[in-house]
Amino acid sequence: MSWWSHLKRNSLSLAPSMLGADLARLGEEVAAVEAAGVELLHLDIMDGVFVPNISFGADVCAAIARHATVPLDCHLMIERPERYLEVFREAGCHGLTVHLETMSDPIATLKQIRALGGLAGLAVNPSTELPPVGPLWEHLDLLLVMSVQPGFCGQSFHPEVLGKLESARALREETGLEFALQIDGGVGPAVAGAARAAGADIMVAASAIMGREDRAAAALEMRQAAG
Numbered sequence: 001m002s003w004w005s006h007l008k009r010n011s012l013s014l015a016p017s018m019l020g021a022d023l024a025r026l027g028e029e030v031a032a033v034e035a036a037g038v039e040l041l042h043l044d045i046m047d048g049v050f051v052p053n054i055s056f057g058a059d060v061c062a063a064i065a066r067h068a069t070v071p072l073d074c075h076l077m078i079e080r081p082e083r084y085l086e087v088f089r090e091a092g093c094h095g096l097t098v099h100l101e102t103m104s105d106p107i108a109t110l111k112q113i114r115a116l117g118g119l120a121g122l123a124v125n126p127s128t129e130l131p132p133v134g135p136l137w138e139h140l141d142l143l144l145v146m147s148v149q150p151g152f153c154g155q156s157f158h159p160e161v162l163g164k165l166e167s168a169r170a171l172r173e174e175t176g177l178e179f180a181l182q183i184d185g186g187v188g189p190a191v192a193g194a195a196r197a198a199g200a201d202i203m204v205a206a207s208a209i210m211g212r213e214d215r216a217a218a219a220l221e222m223r224q225a226a227g
């Protein structure tokens with residue numbers, strides 16, 4: 001199984017971050033972005049240790065799952081994520097993305113996600129280099145290139161990370177592997193074209209979609225800007 005069995009290969013997928021939603025009206029917010037035609041819902045989990053902010057946990061993900069019809073893409077910004085994979089899978093998350101900076105044995109953690117029937121994602125902070133070519137890449141369903149320092153919505157996009165998307169896309173072509181490429185942080189119409197050209201298959205957005213009253217117009221602007 002890969003993300004491509006849920007998404008359309010070669011076309012852009014949008015993943016609004018529910019952290020940017022009105023958290024008191026989550027069910028309505030899910031319905032509003034799904035009506036706007038988004039392909040995924042992105043769930044930002046922050047532990048106050050790996051990042052200097054605390055968001056929400058598996059119970060909130062389960063509540064979202066009860067309303068959602070599109071797959072849930074869970075971004076775990078937590079130390080030692082292996083402790084919580086089962087809990088978030090049971091909460092209904094399809095994809096579990098873990099940070100390279102938080103694990104002692106990334107391959108073991110990625111294998112654990114797949115063993116739970118999840119889609120295994122690996123995230124890298126702006127200052128973290130991509131893992132070298134090697135066995136780790138075979139265990140990935142998704143690579144998340146962070147374009148801000150994780151922890152908060154509403155920050156500015158770091159254009160210097162686009163080179164990592166290009167490198168990962170080249171590695172994917174050379175190896176024939178099937179992982180999806182995702183970009184997260186400060187993504188809006190102003191940078192969507194560059195991110196898409198560099199290889200982004202999935203764009204995460206809190207401010208650019210959830211921060212707008214008209215989610216359908218916001219999603220359309222992103223798609224048009226991405227080209």
Ligand code: DX5
Binds near residue numbers: 019044152
């Ligand atoms: C940042 C999170 C992002 C964030 C995106 O730590 O991983 O998903 O919510 O927010 P915007 O789109 O506002 O940069």
Ligand code: ZN
Binds near residue numbers: 017042043044075184
């Ligand atoms: Zn995120």
